[in-house]
Amino acid sequence: MTQTPAESRQPVRAATIYEVARLAGVSHQTVSRYMADRSKLKAATSEKVERAMAELKYSPNLTARSLRTKATYRLLALVPGASPYFPSRMLNGAADAAHAAGYQLDVVALEGTGPERTARLRRILDGGPFAGALSFVPIPNSDLLQAQERIPVVVAGEYDDKMRGQGRMSDGSAAQAIVAHLAGLGHRRIAHIAGPQEWPAARNRLAMYRQAVSDAGLEDGGVAGAEWSSASGYRAARTLMGDSSITAIFAANDQLAIGAMRALHELGFSVPADVSVVGWDDHPESAFLVPSLTTVQMDLEAQGSSTMHQLLAALTPDAPAPPEPGPTAMRLVVRESSGPAPSGLRQTRLGS
Amino acid sequence: MTQTPAESRQPVRAATIYEVARLAGVSHQTVSRYMADRSKLKAATSEKVERAMAELKYSPNLTARSLRTKATYRLLALVPGASPYFPSRMLNGAADAAHAAGYQLDVVALEGTGPERTARLRRILDGGPFAGALSFVPIPNSDLLQAQERIPVVVAGEYDDKMRGQGRMSDGSAAQAIVAHLAGLGHRRIAHIAGPQEWPAARNRLAMYRQAVSDAGLEDGGVAGAEWSSASGYRAARTLMGDSSITAIFAANDQLAIGAMRALHELGFSVPADVSVVGWDDHPESAFLVPSLTTVQMDLEAQGSSTMHQLLAALTPDAPAPPEPGPTAMRLVVRESSGPAPSGLRQTRLGS
DNA sequence: CACTAGTATGTGATCGATAACAGAAGGAGT
DNA sequence: ACTCCTTCTGTTATCGATCACATACTAGTG
The missing domain is CATH 1.10.260.40 (lambda repressor-like DNA-binding domains)
Structure with missing residues (x-):
């Protein structure tokens, strides 16, 4: 030896x-x-x-400490299991913030339908005591969690108790920027492809779209959409384009926008010559699409981190100063998919 | 009261x-x-x-149990921080498998350059004792982990000790299917856009491409590419198309393929009329691109779960029977981006 | 200088489980 | 009937930290 x-x-x-x-x-x-x-x-x-x-x-030894103090240093992150390419950047931001504060973050995909989902959640929570939970997916009845274990739960994007949802302002300003951009290009009648309304982000974007359209004195060409997927965007666009006077579509995320562009292509509309399309999220691929996609760029890490700070604040009542949600960097990136409204030709040809 | x-x-x-x-x-x-x-x-x-x-x-009370037994029920998952849309489906598969076995999975983004990354890893490992680690990102010197703590580490996609990497066969067969598909369409000279060679998957795909091309008696038009991003695919395609006799490009993933299609568009090539493009991963958006992308569909959950089982097996020496890696469902999905090779016209016009 | 209040440190118990060892119960063999 | 072994169950110590309480040390006051 x-x-x-x-x-x-x-x-x-x-x-x-x-x-x-x-x-x-x-x-x-x-x-x-x-x-x-x-x-x-x-x-x-x-x-x-x-x-x-x-x-x-x-x-x-954190285990020994936990045993004695009954405090646990584990947090739960719920991510959508259905959405295959959930922005891990957001998760990374949250995880970093958690680790910086000395917490471990356990990630769990929450999918399936109501009862099954509830059972799943219950099983997870029984698995080990969590100090708090952060959900990136809308929870059916957040009461469940609250009742089950007395732990703070923060749902990403949801307004906090002070009603200053961190995304509100920013979502608003970006939606206004989109509408202003389209109005500036001469579009008069635009439509929105919305995400699932259980999602705060989807609700915000829809609400802000409506307000911006009305503020700008434009016509709302309708709203469609059900899920976050490209397939949903595809179906929504086919529905919306029944109204042939629509010249621009604002989709609640890039995946919906991609589906919409596909539908427009199949229907014989060219983008942006006939119809302009705007997305939201700035997927890394969006700049390389043909046509490249006009969209909203966001700091996803910052959002994840900010949401986590919200949870951490709820965990430590001695308030170590709110780490400043920040103005949430968010800006409109104009690319090829949005252009001048068609010069009235299409409308006269197909309209009436 | x-x-x-x-x-x-x-x-x-x-x-x-x-x-x-x-x-x-x-x-x-x-x-x-x-x-x-x-x-x-x-x-x-x-x-x-x-x-x-x-x-x-x-x-x-798992905390008390851990204190006494010194066994910990926490596993570490390392995900790439750089790749913004890391397939969470794979992570979900791994997390599910871990939970089923009674383990908690802590997710950590590993990014940055060498030394910084190492420091980060060290910090994480000091944070709490892990029973094992699963890395979806190639670890520079996996020795680090092994030395630091005596815990099993499994790197996804890497060959296991028995040299039967779970992706090998499957990667091979899909690459062969791609080459056969292109050959069947009349393509003679094709090129490959590779992913970063630290990644086992990227290495496998490149190796299998080379072998399949040689087996099929085709000409290798060259290999380019550095990262997984669309930007990298874009640059690679511009480089590769210096050789104008290339009529098909096989990219190591869909993002690279999207970048390549953008480059081809800008260079005036139409897809698939002039050049066929094939990706790998079947991103959910790939079916909705214009043209829709021919790609390889994989069961990412199964891969994640299978990798986790590998780790779990390493953790419990009493071998609860290898949970059967399975034939890794993987199949070529033919869509619009691949078509018949141009009928010799382009070659003669541009060639020598 | 004794007395008191306050600060700094030490001693033993405790969190909830498993480990190690001891003891009790039940059969089989002679 | 007695011993011996096996099987089942109970008692006490232990993991590594914090908590509760006791005590030693300073410093301030009349």
């Missing part, structure tokens, strides 16, 4: 507060206090502990 | 084995044994415990 230096085998067992205490010449409780609030210790003691910790590469 | 029935306040504190034991009239250790292996108990005892558990709605 090869001789292995003792040192190299050392890291197998982690140091405990007792070992740190012995090395520092203090009691284990003093070490514990050092972690809780070092300012309560005499400077000299504090330094001894610090040195001992460094030497032993001490890191606290 | 309103009177609240005692019952409704009950669930605040969960029952412990001691309470179960008292109610069942046995010792706490017997309850513990019931959970470990009820067959070691007398039928009558077992039943008493079972009844008491049901009555108290007992569920074990």
